[in-house]
Amino acid sequence: MAPRLPDLAKRSLKTALDDLGHVMERVHTHALKQRMSPDAFRATVAGLGFSSMREFCDRTGLPESTIESWLRFGLSHDAAQLLNAMMSYRNRVKEAIEAADSATNAGIADFFEERRLP
Structure with missing residues (x-):
C-alpha cells in the first residue's frame, strides 16, 4: 500500500x-449493493466450464488473493455483473454452436470440446 x-x-x-x-x-x-454469494460464485465458475478455482484464476489472470477474497466475502455488484455477462455470453455461444451442429452436423461442439474452451 x-x-x-x-x-x-x-x-x-x-x-x-x-x-x-x-x-x-x-x-x-x-x-x-447486493453481492454475489460465494456459493453463487462457485456455481458460476463451474457453469463457465472451469474445473476448479485454480483453473479459473490461471485462465482469467486474476490474482489468487482476489479469488480467495471472493470465496470468502462474495463478489461486489460490479464484478458479479461482469461474471454474469460472461456466463450469458457463454450460454449464447453454446446455443449457437448446438444450433449449427444440429443443422449442419459439422461437429463444432466436438471441435471446441477437444480444446477445452470454457
Whole structure:
C-alpha cells in the first residue's frame, strides 16, 4: 500500500468535483449493493466450464488473493455483473454452436470440446 500513497496523493490533486460523484457511486456499489454469494460464485465458475478455482484464476489472470477474497466475502455488484455477462455470453455461444451442429452436423461442439474452451 505504501508505494501507492504518492500516486494516490497526485491523483487526489487532479480530482475534479465531478469525480466525487463517481467515487461515491463506486463506494456505494462496492459496499452497499447486493453481492454475489460465494456459493453463487462457485456455481458460476463451474457453469463457465472451469474445473476448479485454480483453473479459473490461471485462465482469467486474476490474482489468487482476489479469488480467495471472493470465496470468502462474495463478489461486489460490479464484478458479479461482469461474471454474469460472461456466463450469458457463454450460454449464447453454446446455443449457437448446438444450433449449427444440429443443422449442419459439422461437429463444432466436438471441435471446441477437444480444446477445452470454457
